[in-house]
Amino acid sequence: MIKEIDLEKLILIAGGHSAFQLLWAGVQQGVFDQLSENPGMDRAELCEKIGLQDYPAQILLTGLTALGLIRKDGDMYFNAPLTEQMLVSGKEGSGAPILGWQAQIVYPGLKHFVESLRQSTNVGLEEFPGQGNTLYERLTSHPGLEQVFQDAMCALSLQANDHLRHAYDFSRFSHIADIGGGDGTNAIALAKHYPDLRVTVFDYPSVCEIARQKVAEAGLGDRVSVCPGDLMRDPFPPDIDSVIYCHVLPIWSQENMLKLLGKTHASLPKGGSALIFNMMGNDDETGPLSTALGNLYFLAIASGQGMLHPWKVYEASLRQAGFSTIERISGLPLDHGLIVAEK
Numbered sequence: 001m002i003k004e005i006d007l008e009k010l011i012l013i014a015g016g017h018s019a020f021q022l023l024w025a026g027v028q029q030g031v032f033d034q035l036s037e038n039p040g041m042d043r044a045e046l047c048e049k050i051g052l053q054d055y056p057a058q059i060l061l062t063g064l065t066a067l068g069l070i071r072k073d074g075d076m077y078f079n080a081p082l083t084e085q086m087l088v089s090g091k092e093g094s095g096a097p098i099l100g101w102q103a104q105i106v107y108p109g110l111k112h113f114v115e116s117l118r119q120s121t122n123v124g125l126e127e128f129p130g131q132g133n134t135l136y137e138r139l140t141s142h143p144g145l146e147q148v149f150q151d152a153m154c155a156l157s158l159q160a161n162d163h164l165r166h167a168y169d170f171s172r173f174s175h176i177a178d179i180g181g182g183d184g185t186n187a188i189a190l191a192k193h194y195p196d197l198r199v200t201v202f203d204y205p206s207v208c209e210i211a212r213q214k215v216a217e218a219g220l221g222d223r224v225s226v227c228p229g230d231l232m233r234d235p236f237p238p239d240i241d242s243v244i245y246c247h248v249l250p251i252w253s254q255e256n257m258l259k260l261l262g263k264t265h266a267s268l269p270k271g272g273s274a275l276i277f278n279m280m281g282n283d284d285e286t287g288p289l290s291t292a293l294g295n296l297y298f299l300a301i302a303s304g305q306g307m308l309h310p311w312k313v314y315e316a317s318l319r320q321a322g323f324s325t326i327e328r329i330s331g332l333p334l335d336h337g338l339i340v341a342e343k
């Protein structure tokens with residue numbers, strides 16, 4: 001049952017821009033990092049550590065306290081347990097890099113949301129000048145922002161792929177193509193967990209370069225390789241028995257997703273598998289909240305055609321592309337799901 005709105009929630013929505021800026025400032029100024037290292041500091045001590053004067057610090061700390069991100073006990077400040085778990089930089093599972101993407105890409109792009117709705121296209125892309133009609137093409141000429149984006153995806157994938165490698169037995173595959181594989185975070189996690197698995201990361205050349213370095217650092221160059229290309233135009237890597245899309249199919253409309261899955265089907269041998277791993281929308285279009293909020297990015301910025309589609313849309317597209325057995329693996333954390341289909 002979805003809870004209907006109350007006044008507090010309305011205030012939070014209407015002031016969402018301020019709430020986000022407080023959260024981002026908390027990360028940027030190192031408030032959560034400092035309170036993790038030295039819990040119980042008072043404002044004067046915090047001011048010194050985070051390099052702010054007393055007046056702006058008062059505004060920041062009052063906001064973070066009212067949002068429940070930190071707790072004030074007398075004069076002493078502490079991280080809330082979830083803040084300690086998810087927002088401290090450098091901690092395993094930290095979501096801080098995801099906020100970098102929100103602040104530098106999603107936030108400016110969503111200024112154009114209403115106009116994107118009216119024009120049914122990604123008007124927010126004008127914030128990122130360059131060639132191409134998708135954010136991903138544009139990012140190839142913005143190396144700094146491309147790194148911000150890949151760091152965010154890496155953080156999201158690190159949170160999610162722990163569940164991916166346990167959700168399905170990948171040992172039945174010998175060579176998997178990770179299409180739109182980004183910086184290789186998922187490929188590396190799968191290859192580490194499945195010692196006989198080969199993985200090829202397919203992505204734009206500039207992104208493959210980032211992946212190549214990460215793979216080398218992980219010492220997996222013998223089993224994880226990269227294949228630069230455009231997933232819409234160029235052939236997929238040869239000799240594969242499976243294809244995985246991690247956080248990639250939501251970029252596309254159902255029509256383009258169907259084209260991509262048709263190509264996937266043609267690239268696989270009989271018995272080969274296609275896997276789809278990302279946040280899934282409810283089939284009855286009621287949420288969950290994370291995907292409902294995530295959808296705006298796809299319309300206004302990323303491509304102007306995608307969304308975090310409901311499960312049934314992927315399943316219908318797989319069927320239409322010629323796949324037979326289709327398995328839905330639900331209940332994964334962070335509103336993620338996995339769909340496995342066999343040719």
Ligand SMILES: C[S@@+](CC[C@H](N)C(=O)[O-])C[C@H]1O[C@@H](n2cnc3c(N)ncnc32)[C@H](O)[C@@H]1O
Nearest residue numbers: 136153157180181182203204229230231246247
């Ligand atoms: C949302 S990210 C997902 C990255 C990675 N799979 C993960 O889960 O962390 C989408 C990826 O698709 C890539 N991509 C988008 N359009 C592409 C295209 N036309 N050709 C190749 N790669 C593309 C982007 O560069 C980006 O790395």
